Amino acid sequence: MQEDPKSYFEMAQMACKNKNYTRGVKFYLKAAKVGDARGCYQLAALYVRGRGVKQNIARGLGYLQKAIRRGEIRAHHAMGLIYQYGYGIPQNIAKAKEHFLKGMKLGGPFAQIALDKIAHKK
Structure with a gap:
């Protein structure tokens, strides 16, 4: 079975x-x-x-x-957030953007929003 x-x-x-x-x-x-x-x-x-x-x-x-x-597309967004905020690992905005971009290319609904938030923090 x-x-x-x-x-x-x-x-x-x-x-x-x-x-x-x-x-x-x-x-x-x-x-x-x-x-x-x-x-x-x-x-x-x-x-x-x-x-x-x-x-x-x-x-x-x-x-x-x-x-x-x-x-799993949502996993890119989650990984991006972990890198963005340094949750349990060193913060790495470049890696966060990389995961958000991958998620966006795969159709992840929150990736663009996350990228926009990073861009507006500068």
Whole structure:
């Protein structure tokens, strides 16, 4: 029987909606393990925020990178924000812009807004 990443993802979403982040992590991990980019993206958010797991920025960034490799557009925006504000890593505006641009080229809805905010801060 083949594992269904969609059902793992949906179970994780429901758990997190009910604020059961530990259960959400369990199912996002299963979704990520079978290739679901959204599962990686959501795991990144939980690790960065410390919900359902001990906060671990490095692990969160690792999951963001996996999500990017698997095609999750929103992960570019998230990575850009992390670089823009130096959240858990040294601030790097050039890398932030790079991720926002990639997200914008892929159709990410918030990338242009993020780029505009950086441009107006100068």
